[in-house]
Amino acid sequence: MVSWDEILARLPSEVREVIETTRAHNRWRRETINLIASENVMSPLAEAAYLNDMMHRYAEGKPRKRYYQGLRYVDVVEELVMKYMGELLGGAFIEPRPVSGTIANATVFRALASCPSSEGRPKALIAPVQAGAHVSHTKFGTLGALCIEHIELPYDPDNLNVDVDKAVKMIEDVKPVFVVLGGSLYLFPHPVREIAEAAHSVGAKLVYDAAHVLGLIVGKRWRNPLDHGADIMTASTHKTFPGPQGGIIATRQEDLYKAVSRIVFPYFVSNHHLHRLPALAITALEMKYYGEAYADQVVRNAKALAEALAAEGFKVLGEHLGYTRSHQVAVDVREYGGGAKAAQLLEEANIIVNKNLLPYDPPDAIKNPSGLRLGVQEMTRWGMKEDDMREIARFMRRVVIDGEDPAKVRKEVVEFRRNFQKVHYAFDVDPTENGKLLLLY
Numbered sequence: 001m002v003s004w005d006e007i008l009a010r011l012p013s014e015v016r017e018v019i020e021t022t023r024a025h026n027r028w029r030r031e032t033i034n035l036i037a038s039e040n041v042m043s044p045l046a047e048a049a050y051l052n053d054m055m056h057r058y059a060e061g062k063p064r065k066r067y068y069q070g071l072r073y074v075d076v077v078e079e080l081v082m083k084y085m086g087e088l089l090g091g092a093f094i095e096p097r098p099v100s101g102t103i104a105n106a107t108v109f110r111a112l113a114s115c116p117s118s119e120g121r122p123k124a125l126i127a128p129v130q131a132g133a134h135v136s137h138t139k140f141g142t143l144g145a146l147c148i149e150h151i152e153l154p155y156d157p158d159n160l161n162v163d164v165d166k167a168v169k170m171i172e173d174v175k176p177v178f179v180v181l182g183g184s185l186y187l188f189p190h191p192v193r194e195i196a197e198a199a200h201s202v203g204a205k206l207v208y209d210a211a212h213v214l215g216l217i218v219g220k221r222w223r224n225p226l227d228h229g230a231d232i233m234t235a236s237t238h239k240t241f242p243g244p245q246g247g248i249i250a251t252r253q254e255d256l257y258k259a260v261s262r263i264v265f266p267y268f269v270s271n272h273h274l275h276r277l278p279a280l281a282i283t284a285l286e287m288k289y290y291g292e293a294y295a296d297q298v299v300r301n302a303k304a305l306a307e308a309l310a311a312e313g314f315k316v317l318g319e320h321l322g323y324t325r326s327h328q329v330a331v332d333v334r335e336y337g338g339g340a341k342a343a344q345l346l347e348e349a350n351i352i353v354n355k356n357l358l359p360y361d362p363p364d365a366i367k368n369p370s371g372l373r374l375g376v377q378e379m380t381r382w383g384m385k386e387d388d389m390r391e392i393a394r395f396m397r398r399v400v401i402d403g404e405d406p407a408k409v410r411k412e413v414v415e416f417r418r419n420f421q422k423v424h425y426a427f428d429v430d431p432t433e434n435g436k437l438l439l440l441y
């Protein structure tokens with residue numbers, strides 16, 4: 001048997017550099033504690049299914065109504081995705097073609113709001129940025145690109161959430177075309193039912209952006225917004241939902257479904273990255289069989305991490321509210337030099353987090369905000385439980401509070417991470433058995 005190193009040695013050095021860099025990334029990420037709240041890993045089976053010939057193809061249109069030939073199997077897989085994702089959401093029409101959550105938002109926003117005219121710009125009310133609204137909900141993102149007027153709902157600092165009474169009043173006064181809830185720094189559920197009622201009373205639609213919490217919703221540890229009055233939901237398929245990177249739209253209203261389907265193609269995608277569909281169908285089935293156990297452990301781990309960080313001396317947001325009900329934890333590290341410095345030091349210790357604006361930070365503090373945002377979903381997939389969260393909190397205290405040499409902590413982090421090399425809550429098969437990717441050809 002020729003070794004990979006011998007095979008690589010025959011290639012031009014430029015090729016070797018690309019391959020070696022990618023391998024280095026793969027290996028390094030297996031030695032890190034990844035707490036980026038918007039990331040996850042697919043199971044080996046879903047990863048194997050991701051590598052398929054569909055990546056070379058085009059499938060403009062809907063299953064069985066395509067513009068090109070050659071799609072008999074793509075049609076089947078796309079329909080399976082729509083079926084399984086719809087079932088996971090308690091019955092819904094699924095539009096799986098947006099290639100990201102941002103494109104899903106663009107599609108829905110464009111379907112609900114017409115272009116600006118002499119009558120003015122359409123208005124959208126969005127969750128307050130302090131309560132986690134994503135850049136795509138704002139004038140700086142998709143909403144702005146579509147020339148929709150961005151107006152923020154009022155914020156309730158005590159509850160770290162939308163101020164319901166003031167929001168209802170604002171909806172009645174402004175009469176927007178739609179309202180957006182859901183967020184990126186997202187610890188506590190937004191008040192869907194109350195906002196839906198107010199929106200509907202003025203003829204507005206409620207859009208719920210579940211990018212972060214889709215995996216918790218299908219695992220029944222977060223309220224399904226479609227059960228509580230949201231008209232339509234957008235999401236990413238790779239955050240708490242541990243599938244391939246992509247976006248999705250779900251609604252129980254057939255007219256809305258048809259409207260978004262007419263927008264996504266041809267406005268926002270031409271090919272829709274077909275190779276992710278088999279992996280998405282497999283991940284949906286993983287969530288069908290293991291999603292509740294997974295989501296349950298995610299919320300337990302988030303709570304355990306928050307409590308452990310507080311016990312180690314960190315200032316964790318939302319103590320009076322129980323810290324978190326999602327996969328996330330927010331920590332104020334201002335007194336240790338701010339989020340940028342803490343995140344950098346932690347990376348040197350192989351703990352990957354992102355700096356984040358906290359609700360009381362001014363928007364221009366973006367380069368060095370007070371906070372860190374942590375998410376436990378990926379480490380939960382790798383099999384970590386509450387005790388492991390306490391270990392992570394100790395590592396973080398040593399680096400950020402005690403000022404220990406991160407390189408020294410890194411050695412222990414790498415050692416610790418070695419115990420978690422298998423993806424849980426997934427079908428227990430090795431698709432590389434016998435040295436071949438079973439699914440390929």
Ligand SMILES: *Cc1c(COP(=O)(O)O)cnc(C)c1O
Binds near residue numbers: 103
């Ligand atoms: C991540 C995120 C998005 C964008 O998702 P992409 O798949 O990265 O385009 C949209 N909305 C919210 C609330 C998010 O957190």
